[in-house]
Amino acid sequence: MGTLEITGILEKLDIVEILKIGSIGLGFLLAFMSYQLIKREQEKEKPNALFLKSAQVFMFFSIVIMALGILSEFIKTKTSLSIKLGGNEININELSYSSLSSLNTNEYFINSEFGFAFKKPNKNWTNIKSEKGIDGLLKIININSKLMTKENIETELKQNRIGSLILNATYYYFENTESKTIVSVTDKTGNDIIDDFIKKESKILLDTSDYGYDTTDIEEKKEYFEELLDYRKQLLGFDSLEAKEAFLLSVIPKDSLAPPLKLPSFYTSYSMVLGLNIDKLVANEKQILAGTEITLNNVKFNKQISKFQNKKWIMVTENEKYFFIIEISYSPQISSSTDLWDNLQDTLNSFTLLTNK
Numbered sequence: 001m002g003t004l005e006i007t008g009i010l011e012k013l014d015i016v017e018i019l020k021i022g023s024i025g026l027g028f029l030l031a032f033m034s035y036q037l038i039k040r041e042q043e044k045e046k047p048n049a050l051f052l053k054s055a056q057v058f059m060f061f062s063i064v065i066m067a068l069g070i071l072s073e074f075i076k077t078k079t080s081l082s083i084k085l086g087g088n089e090i091n092i093n094e095l096s097y098s099s100l101s102s103l104n105t106n107e108y109f110i111n112s113e114f115g116f117a118f119k120k121p122n123k124n125w126t127n128i129k130s131e132k133g134i135d136g137l138l139k140i141i142n143i144n145s146k147l148m149t150k151e152n153i154e155t156e157l158k159q160n161r162i163g164s165l166i167l168n169a170t171y172y173y174f175e176n177t178e179s180k181t182i183v184s185v186t187d188k189t190g191n192d193i194i195d196d197f198i199k200k201e202s203k204i205l206l207d208t209s210d211y212g213y214d215t216t217d218i219e220e221k222k223e224y225f226e227e228l229l230d231y232r233k234q235l236l237g238f239d240s241l242e243a244k245e246a247f248l249l250s251v252i253p254k255d256s257l258a259p260p261l262k263l264p265s266f267y268t269s270y271s272m273v274l275g276l277n278i279d280k281l282v283a284n285e286k287q288i289l290a291g292t293e294i295t296l297n298n299v300k301f302n303k304q305i306s307k308f309q310n311k312k313w314i315m316v317t318e319n320e321k322y323f324f325i326i327e328i329s330y331s332p333q334i335s336s337s338t339d340l341w342d343n344l345q346d347t348l349n350s351f352t353l354l355t356n357k
Contacts, residue, residue, distance in 0.1 A: 024281070027066030031272065034059035063268055070264035070283055081282045083291035083313060088330060090313045090345060095286040098352040112354060114170070114251050115319050118326075119350035121247070122343060125174045132170050140173055142242035147234070162269045165252050165323075175246040179334045181301050183308055184240040187229050188298035194235050202228060236296075243301065243310065243331050245340045247347055250325040254318075263288065266323055267316045288316040301334070308333055319353050326351055 038055045041047045082091045103110055103117055109128050110117040120128065131139055134150055134157075157163030190198065233239050254260065261269070267288050271278060280291040291313050299308045308331065315326045328344040 024066050024069035027062050027064075027069060027268075031059050031062035031066065034062055035272075063265070063272070066268045067262075067265040070268060070281070070288065071262075081284060081287060081289040083280045083282060083289055085279070085291050085293045085311045085313075086309070086332075088311055088332075088341065090289070090291070090328075090348070092287070092289060092315060092349050094284065095317055096352045097355045099355050103352075108350075109172075110354070111172075114322055115354040116249075116251075116324060117352050117354060118249070119347050121174050121347060124178075124340060124343060125176055125247075128172055128174050130170065130172050133167060136171050137169070140171060140248065143238050144240045145233075145238040147237060157273070160269075160273060161257065162266070162273045165254075165257060166270075166273070168253055168256075170251045172249040172251070173247060175244050176340055177244075179331075179340065180242060180244040181334050182240055183243045184300040185229075185233050185236055185238065186298050186300050186305060187225065187232070188305075189236065189296055190232060190298070191296060194232065197235055198228060198232060243308070243334055244329070245331070245334075245344065246327075246329045247344060248327045248329075249351075250327075252323040252325065254321055254323065263316065263318050263323070266318075270323075270325070286317055288314075290314045290316070306333065313348070315348060315351070317351075317353070324351075 034055050038052060038059065041051055041055070080091055080093050082089060084090075098117060100110065100112065107119060108117045109120050131137065134153055138148075138150060138153075154167065157167055264283070267290075270276075271290075277292050277294065278290050279293055282289050291311070293309065293311045295307065295309045297307050298305055301308060311330045311332075313328050317324050317326075326348060328348050330341055330344060
């Protein structure tokens with residue numbers, strides 16, 4: 001089966017709830033629709049250049065609307081930011097600035113080249129490791145997917161200036177090896193939205209193929225279910241992935257970014273390039289804190305079929321030369337100790353930018 005076009009996404013989105021977010025939600029919807037129009041036009045044998053240019057301009061203004069929405073959050077300056085996902089809540093203090101002389105090297109991981117520091121993890125975690133570029137990122141996330149290959153990712157990222165920055169990013173991370181587990185897709189993995197797509201695709205296959213509704217041919221049935229499973233994996237974006245409690249810091253250079261972007265505009269563009277799902281977002285003058293929670297039913301892990309949740313908090317900040325994106329990931333189903341959750345919060349809150357004083 002060829003690549004299947006995902007349609008009808010908008011009708012599955014809760015438009016009212018998205019618009020309640022305000023200009024951020026409106027900008028997202030407009031940018032998303034622009035992207036769909038551009039994608040559809042580019043797939044034609046002879047794309048209309050004028051149409052593509054107009055759609056790109058419209059998409060640019062949609063992103064501006066989103067950026068203005070985030071900027072409006074900056075006006076409501078707070079000394080701390082907070083996001084709650086389910087039963088877990090993150091509270092981070094206002095971004096701090098520290099001199100090298102004020103930090104204990106036994107307690108802090110310090111990088112004077114990029115100008116940041118954070119508390120070292122305790123014995124429950126691996127040592128802090130570093131990687132660079134797409135090879136390094138794929139090694140860290142350890143995902144098995146026909147779509148997320150190095151070649152595919154590089155091709156997509158090279159198409160815009162934010163993606164090109166990501167190609168040169170440096171990553172620092174640590175993880176808990178005891179809770180690490182492989183989560184695999186089954187023939188029933190999904191949620192309400194994915195299941196609806198599967199039902200529609202099932203009907204399309206039955207209507208446009210020789211399978212028939214009442215076929216007794218074993219090979220036909222096998223092929224039918226294999227095609228549905230491939231489509232399910234395509235919607236999910238992976239065949240299997242490594243779930244773990246982890247801390248990840250991405251350092252993204254600004255030197256090739258012209259014209260320069262303010263923090264809100266950068267994170268808006270970054271999220272769209274990577275297709276990040278954002279459930280909640282708060283901000284002040286120096287930081288953005290975002291949160292997302294993904295729940296999948298009927299996944300296989302630890303030799304069982306069960307529901308799986310992954311919660312992620314993302315803090316974004318910057319200095320003169322770099323953007324910093326700090327992520328902590330937590331999955332209640334695989335966590336071996338509540339101490340891990342406390343450790344992740346402490347490390348995120350300890351992040352500080354270095355000064356020359």
